[in-house]
Amino acid sequence: MDPLDRPVPEPKMPRSEDLDPRLMVVSYDDVSDTLMLHFFGQGRPAVSMEVRNGFFLRVDPETHQVVGVQVEAFLSRAVIEDPELLEVAEAAGIPEQTIQRIRRRITPDAMKAAAASTLLRRLQPATT
Numbered sequence: 001m002d003p004l005d006r007p008v009p010e011p012k013m014p015r016s017e018d019l020d021p022r023l024m025v026v027s028y029d030d031v032s033d034t035l036m037l038h039f040f041g042q043g044r045p046a047v048s049m050e051v052r053n054g055f056f057l058r059v060d061p062e063t064h065q066v067v068g069v070q071v072e073a074f075l076s077r078a079v080i081e082d083p084e085l086l087e088v089a090e091a092a093g094i095p096e097q098t099i100q101r102i103r104r105r106i107t108p109d110a111m112k113a114a115a116a117s118t119l120l121r122r123l124q125p126a127t128t
Helices: 076-079 082-089 096-103 106-123
Strands: 025-029 034-038 047-052 055-059 066-071
Touching: 025 066, 025 082, 034 076, 034 082, 066 076, 082 096, 082 106
Parallel strands: none
Antiparallel strands: 025 034, 034 066, 047 055, 055 066
């Protein structure tokens, strides 16, 4: 069997309560407009698995554990389409004046939709 024909195991998503913020590394590269979030510190081997246009899970090839997230076209597209990501921009150390410039490009309807999405998600009962 050709190795490319083998089924790809389902990535194992970490539970948010199992993540230690002290180990997380959030970084942004302005040249490539790429945001990286490493759940368990940098330097773990991982492969990128695209799950949505420009959004990638970083998956440990041995354990299939998701060890991070990569977002391409972060400021030029992702935060415009999903204003909730502005919080991530702040965590990545993107300068406030850059964030404000991007914020001005987001339509009021997109901001309302992001607010509704955030509030509805926080109000959902926890699943076990």
